[in-house]
Amino acid sequence: MAKDALMDYDKALELFEPVLGFEVHVELNTKTKMFSHAPNDFGSDANTNVTPVCLGLPGALPVVNEQAVRYSISLGLALGCSIAPSSRFARKNYFYPDLAKNYQISQYDEPIAFGGSVDVELPNGRQVTVPIERAHMEEDAGKLTHVGGSTGRIQGAEYSLVDYNRAGVPLVEIVTDIIYGAESDAPELAKAYVATIRDIVVSLGISDARMERGNLRCDANISLRPRTPEGQPSAPLGTRTETKNVNSLRSVERAIRYEIQRQAAILADGGTITQETRHWHEDTGRTSAGRPKSDADDYRYFPEPDLLPVQPSAELIEELRAALPEPPAERRRRLKAEWGFTDLEFQDVVNGGLLVEITETVAAGATPAAARKWWTGEISRIANVNGVEASSLVSPENVAAVAALVEAGSLNDKLARQVLEGVIAGEGTPQEVVDARGLAVVSDDGALIAAIDEALASQPDVLAKIRDGKVQAAGAVIGAVMKAMRGQADAARVRELVLERAAG
Amino acid sequence: MSEISEEQVAHLANLARIALTPQEISSLTTELDQIVDSIAKVQQVATPDVPATSHPVPLSNVFRPDVIGETLTIEQALRNAPEHDDNRFRVSAILGEEQ
Numbered sequence: 001m002a003k004d005a006l007m008d009y010d011k012a013l014e015l016f017e018p019v020l021g022f023e024v025h026v027e028l029n030t031k032t033k034m035f036s037h038a039p040n041d042f043g044s045d046a047n048t049n050v051t052p053v054c055l056g057l058p059g060a061l062p063v064v065n066e067q068a069v070r071y072s073i074s075l076g077l078a079l080g081c082s083i084a085p086s087s088r089f090a091r092k093n094y095f096y097p098d099l100a101k102n103y104q105i106s107q108y109d110e111p112i113a114f115g116g117s118v119d120v121e122l123p124n125g126r127q128v129t130v131p132i133e134r135a136h137m138e139e140d141a142g143k144l145t146h147v148g149g150s151t152g153r154i155q156g157a158e159y160s161l162v163d164y165n166r167a168g169v170p171l172v173e174i175v176t177d178i179i180y181g182a183e184s185d186a187p188e189l190a191k192a193y194v195a196t197i198r199d200i201v202v203s204l205g206i207s208d209a210r211m212e213r214g215n216l217r218c219d220a221n222i223s224l225r226p227r228t229p230e231g232q233p234s235a236p237l238g239t240r241t242e243t244k245n246v247n248s249l250r251s252v253e254r255a256i257r258y259e260i261q262r263q264a265a266i267l268a269d270g271g272t273i274t275q276e277t278r279h280w281h282e283d284t285g286r287t288s289a290g291r292p293k294s295d296a297d298d299y300r301y302f303p304e305p306d307l308l309p310v311q312p313s314a315e316l317i318e319e320l321r322a323a324l325p326e327p328p329a330e331r332r333r334r335l336k337a338e339w340g341f342t343d344l345e346f347q348d349v350v351n352g353g354l355l356v357e358i359t360e361t362v363a364a365g366a367t368p369a370a371a372r373k374w375w376t377g378e379i380s381r382i383a384n385v386n387g388v389e390a391s392s393l394v395s396p397e398n399v400a401a402v403a404a405l406v407e408a409g410s411l412n413d414k415l416a417r418q419v420l421e422g423v424i425a426g427e428g429t430p431q432e433v434v435d436a437r438g439l440a441v442v443s444d445d446g447a448l449i450a451a452i453d454e455a456l457a458s459q460p461d462v463l464a465k466i467r468d469g470k471v472q473a474a475g476a477v478i479g480a481v482m483k484a485m486r487g488q489a490d491a492a493r494v495r496e497l498v499l500e501r502a503a504g
Numbered sequence: 505m506s507e508i509s510e511e512q513v514a515h516l517a518n519l520a521r522i523a524l525t526p527q528e529i530s531s532l533t534t535e536l537d538q539i540v541d542s543i544a545k546v547q548q549v550a551t552p553d554v555p556a557t558s559h560p561v562p563l564s565n566v567f568r569p570d571v572i573g574e575t576l577t578i579e580q581a582l583r584n585a586p587e588h589d590d591n592r593f594r595v596s597a598i599l600g601e602e603q
Contacts, residue, residue, distance in 0.1 A: 030570050037573030046591040047581045051573070055581060067570035088558065095521045097595045102520075146597060147589075161592035164581075298519055303558030311564040 004286065005265040009257060010184075012264030016224035018186040019237055020179040020256070022130075023219040024197050026172045026207050027140060028071045033168035034139045035062030035105060035307075040170070042213055046163035054168045056101030062306055064089075068170040069112070069310055071206040072137045074320045075172050076113025078200050078327070079132045086311045087112040089137070089304035097162050098141035106173075108301040111136035112310060118200075119329050120192045122185050123351045127329075130193050131177035142167035178237075186222070186260060191253035194218050195353040196328050198249075202356045203325040209356075211248050212392040218252050219244050222259045224267060238263070239273040243287050246280045248389045249353045255280045258287055282387065335359065339368035348376045357391050357399075364400035370407070374399050378417050382424060393424045401430040414487050415439045442489045445497065448481065452494070452501050455480040466502040474498045507544075508537040521598075 007015075033040050036053035052060035076083050090108035116132035143166050148158025174197060182189045198216055201207040208215045223240035241263070243255045258280075263273055277290035326334065335355065336346045339362070349358055354375045361371035375390060379399070383390040402419055405411040411419060411434070422433035434440055442448060455477045456463045465473035477498050482489055513533045517524045524532070578591055587594040 032568075032570050032572050037568065037571065038575050039572050045578075047578060047593070048575065048591070050576050050581050052576070055576070057584075063566065063568040065570050066567035069567065086564070093519075095519065096598065097593070145592070148597070157597040159597050160595050161589050162595060163592050298515075300519070305558065308559060308561070308566045309564040 004262045005269070006258070006261040007264040007268060009261055012224075012260050013184045014227075015268060016226055016238075016260075016264055017180075017234075018182055018256075018260050019223050019225060019240075020176075020182055020186055020190065021221035021240070022174075022176045022179075022190070022193060023221070023242075024174045024194060025140075025217045025219075026075070026174065026197070026201050026209070027215045028068055028170040028172065028206055029208050029215075030065055030067045030071065030170055032065055034065055034068050034137070034170035036168055038168065041165075042208075044165055047165060049165040050167070054100070054164050056099070062105060062304075064307060064310065065170060068137065069312070070316075070320060071170070071204070072112050072135065072172050073312055073317060074204050074324065075174075075201065075206060076116070076135050077317070077321050078204055078324055079113065079116040079118055079135055079174065081113035081116030081132060081135060083113055083312060083317050084110060086110065086309050087136075088309045089307045090301045091304050092138075093300045097160065098144055099139075099167055100142070100164060104139060104141065105304055105307070106138035106301075107136035110309075112312075118193065118196055119327070120189065120196050121329065121332065121350065122188050122192050123347065124185070124188070125347075126185060128182070128185075128189055128192075130179055130189075133175045133177045135172050135174045138171050138173055140166050140169040140171050187253040187257040190218075190220055190256040191249050191353070194252050195249050195350075198353070199328050199331070199355055203328075203331065210392070212389060214247065218246050220246060220252060220256055220259075222256060222263070223273070224260065224263045226267070238267070239275050241273065241276055241278050241287075243278045243280050244290065247282070250387075250389065251280055251282055254285055255287060258285065262287070331355075339372070341368070341372065345372060348372075352376055352380055352390065354380075354390060357396055360396035361399045361403070364397045366400040366403040367407075370403040371396075371399065374403065374416075374420070378420055379424075382421070394420065398423050398430055405430060405434065409490055409493075410434070410440050412441055412487070412490055415441060439488065442485050445493075448485070448489060448494060448497055449501065451481045451484045452477065452498050455484070456498070456501060463502055466499070471499065474502070477502075507540045508533055 030040050032038060033054065036051045038051045038054055039049045041049055053062050073083055087107060087110040089105050091103040092106045092108070093103045095102050111134040113135040114133065118130045118132060120128045120130055122128060142162050142164040145161045145163075146157035147161060179189070194216070198209045198211070201216070202209050210216070220243045221240045222243070223238035225235045225238045228235055241259060243259060246252050246255045259278070266273060274289070278287035279290050280287050325331070332350065332355070339346070341349065349355060349372060352375065357375050358368065358371045361375065362368050379390045379393055383393055402411070402416050402423070405419070406413070406416050418437065418439055419430050419433045422428075422437060423430055427433045427436060459476060459480070462473050462476050474495060478491060478494050481494050481498070482491060510529050510533045513529050513536065514524070517529070582588045582591075582593065585593050
């Protein structure tokens with residue numbers, strides 16, 4: 001893969017205005033698939049969650065999952081959309097083995113929801129309203145594994161293996177209108193937008209929204225247009241690329257930044273942008289050309305003859321509207337107040353995309369301060385080192401369990417970090433890691449006192465100072481005791497005991 | 505009146521990954537053209553009072569409750585597959601078309 005020339009980001013922004021658009025696919029967490037009663041279940045053995053509908057066998061008839069329709073309406077309403085009094089499904093025809101039918105059932109000219117907007121807050125405090133063109137229902141495709149190529153990608157593959165478990169899983173595709181005015185915040189806006197969509201679907205309870213599992217996927221469209229002098233009409237929109245395979249909030253931000261720099265370098269050099277799909281590579285932090293927009297995009301949509309129109313009643317729409325959770329911006333304000341975080345602390349949480357994690361950790365019994373500390377601290381640190389999402393490392397329940405062990409005095413900070421590390425490494429629940437690694441703090445005063453007496457006896461000068469009232473001298477003894485206990489003691493308790501014993 | 509050109513048929517064949525000989529393209533062009541002509545007759549009886557419809561039945565909202573039902577066994581699922589590898593269908597690699 002040839003390295004693309006990149007223009008300095010600030011320079012690119014001086015010359016060009018980035019214009020954005022996003023397509024976010026949300027997998028719904030219904031029990032069954034969109035058009036079949038097969039289980040919608042991640043991680044089952046290949047091709048075990050399939051019915052004749054999923055395999056496109058002759059004569060199989062799709063039937064719409066009512067819950068998926070309700071979820072789609074709720075999502076549409078949460079995005080500020082109007083709900084179509086009548087919407088219908090369409091066949092999107094393409095010939096690729098990820099769907100056995102040779103078409104995907106989607107919606108085309110009559111989506112279930114249209115014309116909304118989402119308020120997004122950027123790390124610098126700027127508020128941006130992202131216009132939503134539509135949200136439509138469709139089915140996910142199966143999973144292909146390419147075999148024989150050196151990289152596991154399709155290039156050079158000899159054959160592919162197909163698992164149709166995911167084929168037919170309900171999806172809602174959320175399509176934005178063209179987003180102008182992001183300017184230099186474009187990468188941050190992209191990340192904040194996807195994080196907001198994730199917050200919305202999680203608070204609606206309609207998706208697991210795990211990006212690393214593909215429950216939430218973002219295709220990022222971006223084009224650049226040259227700036228024109230003040231008072232002159234804007235230049236026409238540039239040719240856009242669509243970057244796929246961006247599977248974390250962090251990648252969304254990086255991919256947009258990369259495409260701005262790549263496109264700017266080409267345009268400034270007098271070149272033209274090819275309208276194409278680009279694949280994001282997490283490992284190299286680059287995009288590479290996928291297939292060009294071409295004949296293959298001739299999908300020959302037509303109304304799905306096997307399915308009847310969806311015509312939600314006004315009563316149903318109002319019922320679902322009444323049950324909507326509070327909008328993300330309001331929720332953020334409420335949580336900030338409830339948790340008692342400072343502006344800076346709260347911004348850390350929002351920027352880390354950790355609202356959901358902290359909410360769930362608090363729900364699992366941790367204090368907001370402890371939840372924030374672990375998620376924005378140690379867990380984010382490990383996530384950054386490994387280039388993954390913090391949310392993919394450990395469950396909120398396990399973080400709450402670690403916090404509870406600290407609260408109970410069974411773990412100190414240092415040990416708690418080791419326990420988290422063990423949980424992240426897949427060694428089990430926090431308690432299992434504590435047991436297996438023997439990590440609990442020594443709470444047996446007898447063992448502590450023995451170590452303290454020994455340390456005091458070996459440092460008579462320190463003992464004398466403490467007796468003279470120089471309490472800070474106790475630090476040396478505490479240090480020696482903590483070392484003797486291999487860090488597995490509660491330093492505050494050790495300090496208490498040192499002062500007691502020294503007073504003798 | 506020819507609505508369908510040989511180029512269109514060749515394009516469709518390419519989209520559908522079907523290899524057609526020039527003779528097949530030629531005969532299919534004629535056949536498809538006749539089909540389009542026949543269907544076009546509908547337009548002669550359509551009036552502005554008749555709304556466009558994609559379904560012959562005046563129904564909507566035919567739904568299924570979100571309840572898991574019977575699935576195929578692996579043996580049933582793979583029975584019609586020309587090739588498979590353990591539990592998965594095996595297909596030839598289609599280059600440059602990752603979706």
